[in-house]
Amino acid sequence: MKKMLTLALSLVAAAGATASAQTITGAGASFPNPLYSKMFAEYKKQTGVSVNYQSVGSGAGQKQIINRTVDFGASDNPMTNDMMKPAPAALLHVPTAIGAVVPAFNVPGVTSMKLTGETLAGIYLGSIKKWNDPKIVALNPGVKLPGLPITPVRRSDSSGTTYVFTDYLSSVNPTFKSRVGRGNSVKWPVGSAAKGNDGVAGAVKSTPGSIGYVELAYAKQNRLPFAQLKNKAGNWITADNGPASAAAAGVVIPSDTRVSIVNSGNAQAWPIASFTYVIFYKEQKYGNRTQAQAKNLKNLLWWMTHDGQKFNEGLDYAKLPAGVMPKVEKVIKSMTYGGQAI
Structure with missing residues (x-):
């Protein structure tokens, strides 16, 4: 009986970990929210991975990524070095679109x-x-x-x-x-x-x-x-x-x-x-994060800056310029889990 209970608890824990890996959380800028709503709906159709994004403003997004309560923050202004000082580890920025403020x-x-x-x-x-x-x-x-x-x-x-x-x-x-x-x-x-x-x-x-x-x-x-x-x-x-x-x-x-x-x-x-940015930790092994979660975030960022760009112009955002892409790719590729490339 005890073995069966242990097995059942292990299966529940594994299911919870899988569900967690299949959901990415983000919060921040309302500026790109129309675009992100479309992107994340399409991403789920293609991959089965859900992105729970809360449009709460760039300042709140910056605060939540510093506090590690989300997988990524979103902001229309990049964080300065002083703004990033409270973060417990190095933060990275990746632009996803250019928008016009009117x-x-x-x-x-x-x-x-x-x-x-x-x-x-x-x-x-x-x-x-x-x-x-x-x-x-x-x-x-x-x-x-x-x-x-x-x-x-x-x-x-x-x-x-x-x-x-x-x-x-x-x-x-x-x-x-x-x-x-x-x-x-x-x-x-x-x-x-x-x-x-x-x-x-x-x-x-x-x-x-x-x-x-x-x-x-x-x-x-x-x-x-x-x-x-x-x-x-x-x-x-x-x-x-x-x-x-x-x-x-x-x-x-x-x-x-x-x-x-x-x-x-x-x-x-x-x-x-302005560019609008996704902000996340370079080293993804922290708290209870799994390598699967880190890989899912990396895959999402790559998709948003590559295949996902086809949704930008139809929603009144400009695509990332070609000249920016090598730097975007280098930033994403620099993500690590336990010090190893993801």
């Missing part, structure tokens, strides 16, 4: 608009308060802009999209850089807050006179108009996959892939673009 607006009677980095900074600093402000009117001849108060909408959670947006505004406006700066969470002088890209998009959609920064996919899903921007080269650009991809053209990508591509000098680049 200023989506809700101005009654207005379906198209041009803005510059300077006017966007003025709106979020609170110095430009109405839609018929002379600075906005001068950029939009022939457009009837109402004297409606501007309601800037920003993120309430720790957000990679916020980092990308504030990175851009800090790059083009010294006053914004000194008063607000760049970060996942900053002290905004004005505006209302909403959680996640979906929350900001929803707030803009329901608030006449509002403007908010969201990933392109969220603006399109909610049928929100978004402004054209003048890029560093002086050209008016409409956000799309091509201009987002152009933001990375000519940028030197370091071996660890951590880089900012905002305010690109490329003539066709969308100025508020």
Whole structure:
């Protein structure tokens, strides 16, 4: 009887380990969530491996990977060396897509608009308060802009999209850089807050006179108009996959892939673009992790950056540039389990 009980418990434990190996957990950025939802559904169809991804914001994703409560974190901004200091071991970054952050607006009677980095900074600093402000009117001849108060909408959670947006505004406006700066969470002088890209998009959609920064996919899903921007080269650009991809053209990508591509000098680049990253541990043997779990994570990362790229453009994200791929592959191949290559 005792032998039978022991055998039964062993079988239960083995089944639990197999189930654990067949489920990968991740948390973080809402920016790529439309893409990841599609990717992970397709990955399960092809492999039987489930990916449980929680779209909780880049800051939360960074915290959860540091605490090792997920297999991977996701963030639109790469973690700095200081941000990674609390991690108990070395963290790696792999980009999975390039996305555009757009200023989506809700101005009654207005379906198209041009803005510059300077006017966007003025709106979020609170110095430009109405839609018929002379600075906005001068950029939009022939457009009837109402004297409606501007309601800037920003993120309430720790957000990679916020980092990308504030990175851009800090790059083009010294006053914004000194008063607000760049970060996942900053002290905004004005505006209302909403959680996640979906929350900001929803707030803009329901608030006449509002403007908010969201990933392109969220603006399109909610049928929100978004402004054209003048890029560093002086050209008016409409956000799309091509201009987002152009933001990375000519940028030197370091071996660890951590880089900012905002305010690109490329003539066709969308100025508020970013890679979005998956973050994970180089050494995968920690806690109760099995080698099967480590191998499954490596396989997922390889698939996302190779076969999975075919889903990017249809969901309004740019594919990884060919020049980035050798560095992406080298990072993934560097993963170890017990000091040995996986």
